[in-house]
Amino acid sequence: MAEEAIRIENVTKRFGDFTAVDDVDLSIAQGEFFSLLGPSGCGKTTTLRMLAGFEVPTAGRILLEGDPVEDVPPHQRNVNMVFQSYALFEHLDVQGNVAFGLKRKKVAKDEIVTRVAEALELVDLSSRAAARPNELSGGQRQRVALARALVNRPRVLLLDEPLGALDLKLRRQMQIELKAIQREVGITFVYVTHDQEEALSMSDRIAVMSDGRVAQCGPPEEIYEHPREEFVAGFIGVSNLLEGKVEPGGKVRIGDDCLPVPGLDGAGNGDTIQIAVRPEKVAVDEIGADAYAIEPDMFTVEGEIESKVYLGVGNQLTLKLGNGSRLVALEQATYRMRADEQWEVGQKVKVGWHPEHCMVLS
Ligand SMILES: Nc1ncnc2c1ncn2[C@@H]1O[C@H](COP(=O)(O)OP(=O)(O)O)[C@@H](O)[C@H]1O
Ligand SMILES: [Mg+2]
Incomplete structure (x- = not known):
């Protein structure tokens, strides 16, 4: 230093x-x-x-x-x-x-x-x-x-x-x-x-x-x-906070979903912990269509679009997940799409993120 x-x-x-x-x-x-x-x-x-x-x-x-x-x-x-x-x-x-x-x-x-x-x-x-x-x-x-x-x-x-x-x-x-x-x-x-x-x-x-x-x-x-x-x-920025219980094998249970979370060392089985996911790390895809945003190694759950805010550079989506929790996703518009192109409120969607983008909070 x-x-x-x-x-x-x-x-x-x-x-x-x-x-x-x-x-x-x-x-x-x-x-x-x-x-x-x-x-x-x-x-x-x-x-x-x-x-x-x-x-x-x-x-x-x-x-x-x-x-x-x-x-x-x-x-x-x-x-x-x-x-x-x-x-x-x-x-x-x-x-x-x-x-x-x-x-x-x-x-x-x-x-x-x-x-x-x-x-x-x-x-x-x-x-x-x-x-x-x-x-x-x-x-x-x-x-x-x-x-x-x-x-x-x-x-x-x-x-x-x-x-x-x-x-x-x-x-x-x-x-x-x-x-x-x-x-x-x-x-x-x-x-x-x-x-x-x-x-x-x-x-x-x-x-x-x-x-x-x-x-x-x-x-x-x-x-x-x-x-x-x-x-x-x-x-610092916006975070989605999720609360769950630590399970064996580096997983966290939230409602019916069990998601892999790296960096759980120190937390014991059964402990309640908080994890955070940044809105820009959350991918959203139409159900049944070819994957557009979601990648193969992502953790995925089903959800529903609860609200949509058009931001110009993208959309801010509020998603209601099957387990009852809510997530905000920030979808950046790119040259490939217009920000206002898709998504209806009430539409069922697939939601995903890379496990390494789960941040474990103390
Ligand atoms: N001279 C002082 N006497 C009493 N309280 C003070 C004094 N200076 C600062 N404080 C209090 O200490 C706290 C921290 O103040 P400050 O360092 O100015 O905060 P910040 O710059 O982060 O806004 C505040 O609650 C403020 O009211
Ligand atoms: Mg000051």
Whole structure:
């Protein structure tokens, strides 16, 4: 593993009797794009503020590049924070905003000029150096805020929902730009968001937080393909949850159906477990017709189309299975078919998925 930039060691933060951060233990590598993802109130900002030094942990330790920082005040940590509400100085031009911190630190004039030019180049705002903030778009203002942090050359950049105020299209574009900037400067990013798609598309690793604790930490593919608990499966994407009893031979009984489920190790016969299947892994075929979506090694059951929602890029089908459970299937339209071509509500269908797409939850 690459050198460690940040170590959060069994950190707990209480406000009165309320536990905002609950025994969080994380190691973040040098140059990593690391995201804290979770719903509002789960403790993301508090964790970030402890890294920055604005809050003190109630228990546990924080180490930056190997050194404990409990006695290091915020301005002496080699860490910078970017907020969602990027308060720019409206009376200063872009250049002045970016130079502000360096001037206060009494950095030499010609060095300020070079570093400001560098930072503006990085965020693609060189041509707007003389503009006032009120002449800029939301995306450009956010880039000024980013340049203002990067000009300090921090070892770690903490970003608290930095794109939260932008509309969806601009946000998607800024995600790509931000990721490219991070690659270019090689600074460790700790990125806070409640947007799962944002976390999946930008991060090297994600820590999913719930009620102050880390529910799961890993690369995006692992979090999406192998969520370990219901909260993660439901928060990252959509999941079908099925409950069944473990039977011998790596099978799970749900009603009259007995389906093969890999990865049951640890569960004993007779245990009730939860499994999840992603809607896009569920295949649906007409009964009696040649197989179109269902493949030979899939587990199959019969069901009925209960509802159908046309999404343009496909159909979202709700299926009622013979055993009484309901599944959502997401059928992607392809060049071979139009999304609205088939399926009537009430139609009997065959439903299938690959056993390895069953995710066992704890
Ligand atoms: N200074 C504080 N005093 C009391 N409670 C706080 C304080 N800061 C945060 N909290 C509480 O801690 C919880 C986590 O807050 P926060 O870290 O801001 O969550 P997030 O950023 O994930 O939305 C929330 O319930 C919040 O109300
Ligand atoms: Mg927050």
